[in-house]
Amino acid sequence: MNELFEIVQLIKAGKITFPHKIIPSKDFFGDKTYQFYKGLESGKYSSDEQAREDLYGLDRTKANHVSHAKFNVLKKRLKERLFLNVLFPVEGQYPADGYQASFLFCNRNYIISRLMIFFGATLSGYKLMRKVLDKAEKYQIYEIAQLSANSLLRDAVQSGNQKQFKLYRAKLKEFQKVYSAETEADGLYYQLLIPFAKQLYVRVGTLEHVHSAMKAIENLYNEFKTHKLFLSLSNIQILYYQVKGENRNAIDICNQTLRYLESEKIAFSQVRMSNYMLLKMDAMLALRNYDLSAAYAKECIERYPEGSSGWFDAHELQFLCCINTSPLTDSNQNVTQKLNEASGIYLTCTSSKYFKVLKPAKQERWQIFGGYLWFLCTYYTETGILNEVFQDIPKFRLSKLINSTKIASMDKKGMNVSLLVLQFLICLQERKSMDLLKSVESIKYYISDNLRGEVIRERTFLKYLVALGENELGAIKNSGRITKIVSALDKTEDTLTPTQAQTEIISYRLLTDLLKSKYK
Numbered sequence: 001m002n003e004l005f006e007i008v009q010l011i012k013a014g015k016i017t018f019p020h021k022i023i024p025s026k027d028f029f030g031d032k033t034y035q036f037y038k039g040l041e042s043g044k045y046s047s048d049e050q051a052r053e054d055l056y057g058l059d060r061t062k063a064n065h066v067s068h069a070k071f072n073v074l075k076k077r078l079k080e081r082l083f084l085n086v087l088f089p090v091e092g093q094y095p096a097d098g099y100q101a102s103f104l105f106c107n108r109n110y111i112i113s114r115l116m117i118f119f120g121a122t123l124s125g126y127k128l129m130r131k132v133l134d135k136a137e138k139y140q141i142y143e144i145a146q147l148s149a150n151s152l153l154r155d156a157v158q159s160g161n162q163k164q165f166k167l168y169r170a171k172l173k174e175f176q177k178v179y180s181a182e183t184e185a186d187g188l189y190y191q192l193l194i195p196f197a198k199q200l201y202v203r204v205g206t207l208e209h210v211h212s213a214m215k216a217i218e219n220l221y222n223e224f225k226t227h228k229l230f231l232s233l234s235n236i237q238i239l240y241y242q243v244k245g246e247n248r249n250a251i252d253i254c255n256q257t258l259r260y261l262e263s264e265k266i267a268f269s270q271v272r273m274s275n276y277m278l279l280k281m282d283a284m285l286a287l288r289n290y291d292l293s294a295a296y297a298k299e300c301i302e303r304y305p306e307g308s309s310g311w312f313d314a315h316e317l318q319f320l321c322c323i324n325t326s327p328l329t330d331s332n333q334n335v336t337q338k339l340n341e342a343s344g345i346y347l348t349c350t351s352s353k354y355f356k357v358l359k360p361a362k363q364e365r366w367q368i369f370g371g372y373l374w375f376l377c378t379y380y381t382e383t384g385i386l387n388e389v390f391q392d393i394p395k396f397r398l399s400k401l402i403n404s405t406k407i408a409s410m411d412k413k414g415m416n417v418s419l420l421v422l423q424f425l426i427c428l429q430e431r432k433s434m435d436l437l438k439s440v441e442s443i444k445y446y447i448s449d450n451l452r453g454e455v456i457r458e459r460t461f462l463k464y465l466v467a468l469g470e471n472e473l474g475a476i477k478n479s480g481r482i483t484k485i486v487s488a489l490d491k492t493e494d495t496l497t498p499t500q501a502q503t504e505i506i507s508y509r510l511l512t513d514l515l516k517s518k519y520k
């Protein structure tokens with residue numbers, strides 16, 4: 001169902017052509033196909049069961065395998081029509097030239113030319129194929145270039161043209177070598193990114209692996225000098241400095257790459273520019289430069305298509321910038337303004353029609369963000385925001401959040417720490433002694449079981465929460481110990497990585513200030 005939903009939203013947004021314009025069908029508007037389409041477009045159907053029951057009814061007195069079969073045929077028919085529409089983007093939705101336009105031209109027209117040749121229109125088919133090859137070679141789209149060269153090589157053989165055969169054979173060999181180098185670079189980089197899809201914690205040895213892969217990609221770039229290899233090298237250099245905690249060096253690489261894209265017009269695209277601006281924002285967030293990071297976020301949001309992964313990522317960073325307003329430097333009016341902005345961002349994303357097709361790990365992060373937003377709003381007594389975002393719910397449903405964040409809970413040294421901190425904050429805010437005692441005890445066990453070794457910052461902050469909780473419960477007077485822990489925590493600020501900054505959600509420095517001012 002999510003596959004159909006994505007395509008329907010592209011049509012609704014005016015990015016690709018509506019089906020009846022390219023597939024004339026007198027039954028499209030009158031039968032269940034159109035009803036199914038409109039249900040998807042309006043958000044009426046969120047599952048196969050909902051759509052099947054509405055369109056065919058649900059007969060509980062006998063086996064409903066007939067309605068199942070009919071619905072599956074209907075779904076297949078609509079999917080075929082909508083998927084074909086991707087070849088027909090609406091005019092004006094994409095740039096007329098540049099890398100993005102060339103990428104669209106090459107991919108679409110390679111398929112069209114192949115089908116024309118398949119159906120016997122070889123003259124026009126191979127003519128279009130040559131245009132595809134020229135464009136793919138110019139814009140270094142080597143995946144399509146090698147496929148086009150291979151097709152034209154067969155044409156040269158069939159026509160007995162020795163000159164053309166030698167030309168396309170040489171091009172094919174060149175393209176295959178370059179494409180192989182680019183895919184090797186991609187593989188080295190993506191292998192390092194896989195763990196970050198479900199956890200934000202950086203494992204021991206990651207820095208050495210990144211450095212080794214970085215050297216390998218650098219060698220590939222020095223040999224082939226393509227735009228894609230330059231960007232792959234930039235990506236892994238940024239990752240290297242992020243893992244190392246050298247955020248200013250990461251920003252320098254981002255700036256260098258942005259200048260490169262602006263100067264190399266055939267490599268330029270809005271999405272590529274936005275990607276490096278986002279990486280720059282990550283580093284700025286770790287450096288606590290919230291104002292500049294938020295400004296970049298706003299620009300990125302305007303560049304990305306609504307509902308894309310980058311669009312959500314930019315909103316995520318913008319949200320983090322808003323909720324990290326320091327109470328020591330901002331007036332109450334500014335705090336209220338920032339929390340209003342944060343709640344607006346939160347509602348924009350969680351109520352977006354694209355939210356349900358977002359990757360589950362990303363959806364869970366936004367659920368956790370909601371918990372931290374609730375804590376800040378209750379801390380500052382922002383009842384208006386609480387009523388707007390949480391519909392006047394007097395108590396945060398922590399157990400519901402924990403039960404619905406299965407992926408985050410497996411990230412023991414990353415997002416699960418965020419959940420553990422949130423649980424403590426809510427127990428402290430609601431002043432329920434038994435719940436707070438349970439939270440303190442669970443943190444103690446968690447430190448012992450999961451936070452040994454190199455996770456110094458996370459372990460130190462959780463020890464601070466334990467000391468604060470015991471102090472608040474009156475079990476132990478920990479004021480001197482708390483001061484020492486905060487001092488130790490401050491020493492870890494200079495090596496903060498972007499992944500740590502995102503895991504903290506509200507920075508540990510800000511949280512200690514908030515808690516210190518309210519809980520003595």
